[in-house]
Amino acid sequence: MSSIEMGGTIGIIGGGQLGKMLAQSALRMGYKVAVLDPSEDAPARSTCHTFIHAEFSDFASLKELCGLSDIVTYEFENIDAHILRTLVDDYHIPQGAETVLTLQNRDYEKTAIEEAGAAIVPYEKVATRDALASFAATNGYPVIVKTATGGYDGKGQMVIESQAHMENIDIPFDQAEWVAEKYLQLEREVSLTVARSTTGQVEYFPLQENLHKDQVLYRTIAPAGIDAQYTAKAQKAARKIMDKLHFTGVFTIEFFIDQDGSLYVNEIAPRPHNSAHHTIESCNISQFDAHILAILGHPMPAVHQHQDAVMMNLLGADLDRLEQTLFTNPEWHVHVYGKTARKPARKMGHVTVLTDDVAETLDRLEENFIKGES
Numbered sequence: 001m002s003s004i005e006m007g008g009t010i011g012i013i014g015g016g017q018l019g020k021m022l023a024q025s026a027l028r029m030g031y032k033v034a035v036l037d038p039s040e041d042a043p044a045r046s047t048c049h050t051f052i053h054a055e056f057s058d059f060a061s062l063k064e065l066c067g068l069s070d071i072v073t074y075e076f077e078n079i080d081a082h083i084l085r086t087l088v089d090d091y092h093i094p095q096g097a098e099t100v101l102t103l104q105n106r107d108y109e110k111t112a113i114e115e116a117g118a119a120i121v122p123y124e125k126v127a128t129r130d131a132l133a134s135f136a137a138t139n140g141y142p143v144i145v146k147t148a149t150g151g152y153d154g155k156g157q158m159v160i161e162s163q164a165h166m167e168n169i170d171i172p173f174d175q176a177e178w179v180a181e182k183y184l185q186l187e188r189e190v191s192l193t194v195a196r197s198t199t200g201q202v203e204y205f206p207l208q209e210n211l212h213k214d215q216v217l218y219r220t221i222a223p224a225g226i227d228a229q230y231t232a233k234a235q236k237a238a239r240k241i242m243d244k245l246h247f248t249g250v251f252t253i254e255f256f257i258d259q260d261g262s263l264y265v266n267e268i269a270p271r272p273h274n275s276a277h278h279t280i281e282s283c284n285i286s287q288f289d290a291h292i293l294a295i296l297g298h299p300m301p302a303v304h305q306h307q308d309a310v311m312m313n314l315l316g317a318d319l320d321r322l323e324q325t326l327f328t329n330p331e332w333h334v335h336v337y338g339k340t341a342r343k344p345a346r347k348m349g350h351v352t353v354l355t356d357d358v359a360e361t362l363d364r365l366e367e368n369f370i371k372g373e374s
Helices: 017-028 043-047 059-068 081-087 098-103 106-116 129-139 163-168 228-244 287-296 316-322 358-370
Strands: 009-013 032-037 050-053 071-074 123-126 143-147 157-160 178-182 186-196 202-204 208-213 216-222 249-258 263-269 308-315 333-336 347-355
Touching: 009 017, 009 059, 017 032, 017 043, 017 287, 032 043, 032 059, 050 059, 059 081, 071 287, 081 098, 098 106, 098 263, 106 123, 106 178, 106 228, 106 263, 123 129, 129 143, 129 163, 129 178, 186 228, 186 287, 202 228, 216 358, 228 249, 228 263, 249 287, 308 316, 308 358, 316 347, 316 358, 347 358
Parallel strands: 009 032, 009 071, 032 050
Antiparallel strands: 123 178, 143 157, 143 178, 186 202, 186 208, 186 249, 208 216, 216 308, 249 263, 308 347, 333 347
16 A cells, blocks of 8 residues: 555655656656755756755755655755754655665765675775875775765765875865775676665666766666676675665665676665666666655566666767757657756766667767767
8 A cells, every 4th residue: 555645745855857757757656746956947846746945954944845745755865864864753754864874974885885795895984195095005006085975976086096196186184074995997887776665575677787987977788788697796785785774765786897707886876876767768667666656665566678778868068969969869768857057067868779789779879979079
């Protein structure tokens, strides 16, 4: 049975593209939607019944959203989880606040993953240049240095190439907490999207192969064209992590595979994820439909992928080049998010192509997306 009645209101903290696509799923199922977002022209504003224009740290507005909603979820983990924690006892927030609190801090996240028994890349919390030098002496250069909180899409990260580089780069240790991570020679990056219901039902989406450029997701191939053992290993790691951390709804685990073939957990997103956007067309259930069903406690179908898929992000620079020809490719499933400010590296949409020939499709997409680059 559903935890709310048909026609009830689902509140979404965050009104970006993920909030918009979650709202579209909820609306299609017959629910009303309320959204809170600090951007007055947030993409989800066009897909909700009630829009609250407020910062994620605005307690009164978050409480207003909860009061308007029969159930509350979020599309963005960098919300104020401490405020969220104060609301979970009084309002219906199935995902709770504790998992977000853990995953908002890379040190806490990595510790939790390690305690769960899943493999992670060697790391260490560093508060001084000497501590960073000591880590590099043990693990070698290059070293990746990341802020413990607030980073996504490559923000708050830097690669330290050598000791000389470290000595000359400005790392504001006094302004943030930092984590140093061993730099892996990667064979590839993959991700696993999982849906876990309030009833405990778990469904796995196909393992996805991802390519990043400038630390932003560039494209995804699904299913990943690698040995099935990696799907089994990724699902095993996911089960260990679920035993350690509370998850309700859809979440995605990003993995690294190094050149020795070892699989490491990189990080976890406790909400729908860019790499699973292809599921809208490629699977019998999208990650957004699965999330709504999961938080409501409805049964979810076993996930099946109809056809191989390639998903390409449309950044602002891509949209500038492709705007006039975007709809001249009938096999492209085009999603434009409706963001008003177009920036070169900002995610403005995505394109999914279903295919029987991934290599040929990649060639055609690359030709279109790279054409015109200077």
